[in-house]
Amino acid sequence: MINCKDIVLAIESSCDDTSAAVLVNGLLASNVLASQKVHEAYGGVVPELASRVHQQNIVPVVSEALRQAGIEKSDLSAIACTLGPGLLGSLHVGVSFAKGLAIGLGIPLIDVNHLQGHVLAQFIRENETDPIPEFPYLCLLVSGGNSQIVLVESTEKMTILGLTIDDAAGEAFDKCAKVMGLPYPGGPHIDRLASEGNPTKFKFSKPHIPGLDYSFSGLKTSFLYTLRDNIAQDPDFIKNNLPDLCASLQKTIVDILLDKLEKAIKQTGVKSVAIGGGVSANSAVRKGVTDLCKKYGITAWLPKLKYTTDNAAMIAVAGYFKYKRGEYCDLSIPPFARVSI
Ligand code: KG4
Numbered sequence: 001m002i003n004c005k006d007i008v009l010a011i012e013s014s015c016d017d018t019s020a021a022v023l024v025n026g027l028l029a030s031n032v033l034a035s036q037k038v039h040e041a042y043g044g045v046v047p048e049l050a051s052r053v054h055q056q057n058i059v060p061v062v063s064e065a066l067r068q069a070g071i072e073k074s075d076l077s078a079i080a081c082t083l084g085p086g087l088l089g090s091l092h093v094g095v096s097f098a099k100g101l102a103i104g105l106g107i108p109l110i111d112v113n114h115l116q117g118h119v120l121a122q123f124i125r126e127n128e129t130d131p132i133p134e135f136p137y138l139c140l141l142v143s144g145g146n147s148q149i150v151l152v153e154s155t156e157k158m159t160i161l162g163l164t165i166d167d168a169a170g171e172a173f174d175k176c177a178k179v180m181g182l183p184y185p186g187g188p189h190i191d192r193l194a195s196e197g198n199p200t201k202f203k204f205s206k207p208h209i210p211g212l213d214y215s216f217s218g219l220k221t222s223f224l225y226t227l228r229d230n231i232a233q234d235p236d237f238i239k240n241n242l243p244d245l246c247a248s249l250q251k252t253i254v255d256i257l258l259d260k261l262e263k264a265i266k267q268t269g270v271k272s273v274a275i276g277g278g279v280s281a282n283s284a285v286r287k288g289v290t291d292l293c294k295k296y297g298i299t300a301w302l303p304k305l306k307y308t309t310d311n312a313a314m315i316a317v318a319g320y321f322k323y324k325r326g327e328y329c330d331l332s333i334p335p336f337a338r339v340s341i
Contacts, residue, residue: 005025005077006023006024006025006026006077006320006323006324007022007023007024007025007071007075007076007077008022008023008076008077008078008079008080008110008316008319008320008323009021009022009062009065009066009071009076009078009079009080009101009316010022010023010079010080010081010112010312010313010315010316010319011058011062011079011080011081011082011094011097011098011312011315012081012082012094012114012117012310012311012312012314012315013054013058013081013082013086013090013091013093013094013095014082014084014085014086014087014090014091014094014114014310015045015050015086015087015090015144015310016035016036016039016045016050016053016090016310017033017034017035017036017309017310017311018033018034018036018053018054018057018058018061018093018094019031019032019033019034019061019310019311019312019313019315020032020058020061020062020064020065020066020312021065021311021312021313021315021316022065022066022068022069022071022316023313023316023317023319023320024069024071026125026317026320027125027126027127027128028124028125028126028313028316028317029068029069029070029071030064030065030066030067030068030069031065031306031311031312031313031316032061032064032065032068032312033061033311033312034057034060034061036049036050036053036057038053039184040183040184042184043178043183043184044174044184045087047087047088047089047090048089050087050089050090051087051089051090051092051093054090054093054094055093058093058094058097062097062101065312073101073105074105076101076105076107077107077108077323078102078107078108078109078110078319078323078328079098079101079102079105079107079108079109079110080098080109080110080111080112080315080316080318080319080320080322080323081094081095081097081098081109081110081111081112081315081319082094082095082112082113082114082117082315083095083111083112083113083329083333083335083336083339084113084114084335084336084337084338084339085113085114085115085145085336085337085338085339086114086335086337087337088335088337091335091336091337092335095334095335099331102331103331108323108328108329109328109329109331110319110322110323110327110328110329111322111329111333112315112318112319112322113318113339113341114310114315115141115146115148115340115341116158116318116341117314117315117317117318118139118141118143118276118277118314119139119141119150119152119158119274119276119341120152120155120314120317120318120321121274121276121303121307121308121313121314121317122137122274122276122301122303123155123317123321124303124304124307124313124314124316124317133272133274133299133301134271134272135152135153135154136151136152136153136268136270137152137270137271137272137273137274137301138150138151138152138161138261138264138265138268138270138272138273138274139152139273139274139275139276140257140261140273140274140275140276140280140285140289141275141276141277141341142168142169142170142257142275142276142277142278142279142280142285143168143169143170143276143277143278143279144168144170144171144174144185144277144278144279145168145170145171146163146164146168146277147163147164147168147169147170147214147216147257147279148160148161148162148163148164148214148341149161149162149163149212149260149261149264150341151264151268151270152274155318155321156321156322156325158341160340160341161212161264161267161268162211162212162213162214162260162264163213163214164213164214164215164216165209165213165214165215166215166216166217167215167216167217167220168216169214169216169253169256169257169279170185170187170277170278170279171216172216172219172220172253173185173186173187173190173249173250173253173279173282174186174187175220176190176220176223176249177189177190179223179224179227180227180238180242180245180246181238185278187278187279187281187282188281189246190246190249190250191246191250191281191282191283191284193242193243193246193247194243194246194247194249194250194251194283194284195243195247195283196243196247197242197243197244197245197246197247197248198243198244198247198248199247199248199250199251200248200251201241201244201245201247201248202226202241202244202245202248202249203248203252204219204222204223204226204248204249204252205218205219205221205222206218206219206252206255206256206259207219207256212260212263212264212267213260214256214257214260216253216256219249219252219253219256223249227245250282250284251284254282254284254285254288257285257288258288258289258292261273261289261292262292265292265296265298270298271298271299272293272298272299272300272301273289273292273293273298273299273300273301274300274301274302274303275289275300275301275302275303276303276308276314277308278308278309278310279308280302280303280308281305281308281309286302289302290302
């Protein structure tokens, strides 16, 4: 048993990953994740199945996180859980479990906004010496459901400077992958295939949206029309051009993301930029953001790949900050499917 003051258990169940993490005095002691393979057969996450698998996974995942951290339940100071946004049924599993544990142990419950978790993922530290960003910084938050540029002024003050008016970057990857016959989620497959392709072979349309907002629905349509027109000439067009299609699509998505990010860097004059969310695992996004930061002489903060997708470590960090501020949550609070950062 470890005899420490601040031990936070965090639970994440907003979509199709069940995850639990333990933070001891602000440092990560464990982070356990059970992904759900069941959705692959359906080409997307099936909400009802996701909730059922969360129910099966939650007890073993939490037990394993405590075991790996060498913590007994009675050692815990607080329980943090993702309250939203996400799939309501999935959120209910994690939130109800966290509430039950908090009541049973007589310790505070802390609600965490999933998007704030992604934005604060740079603060996941395994050792005291791990570096963390200084405020203010910009975070390019790119996932299956979100594409936004956030100005992060403190652990609690975050302002959305721009966000997608239709599809998210991850959706653009996944939907275009689907029409090429690639498995779900398509983003990682496109990333892998793009490494062998020519990124300038095909041109797809880019949006002309004022300000710092994003749009990806036009690109999706332009991609579909390119396939349709070329398949009319060559039925094997996709098979014969797969790496080039992936590389060109990826380049277009990254160009769109970086164009607005560069504008935001100029507007805010920040000294560092972080990225977060599933799409921040993309190799071209990581390279593009690194190069952009070099151009402006500022620091790029790239999360470890294991912290790009949904994970409880980032929820633990965001929850720990609230715990230190004494921001506890009422036990009657329900999860929220849609909630802004
Ligand atoms: O943050 P996340 O795990 O959860 C949701 O928002 O649902 O993000 C998942 C998204 C999916 O769209 C997936 O295709 C995308 O992240 N993704 C990637 C890569 N890895 C995951 N997209 C492009 N390249 C990748 N390497």
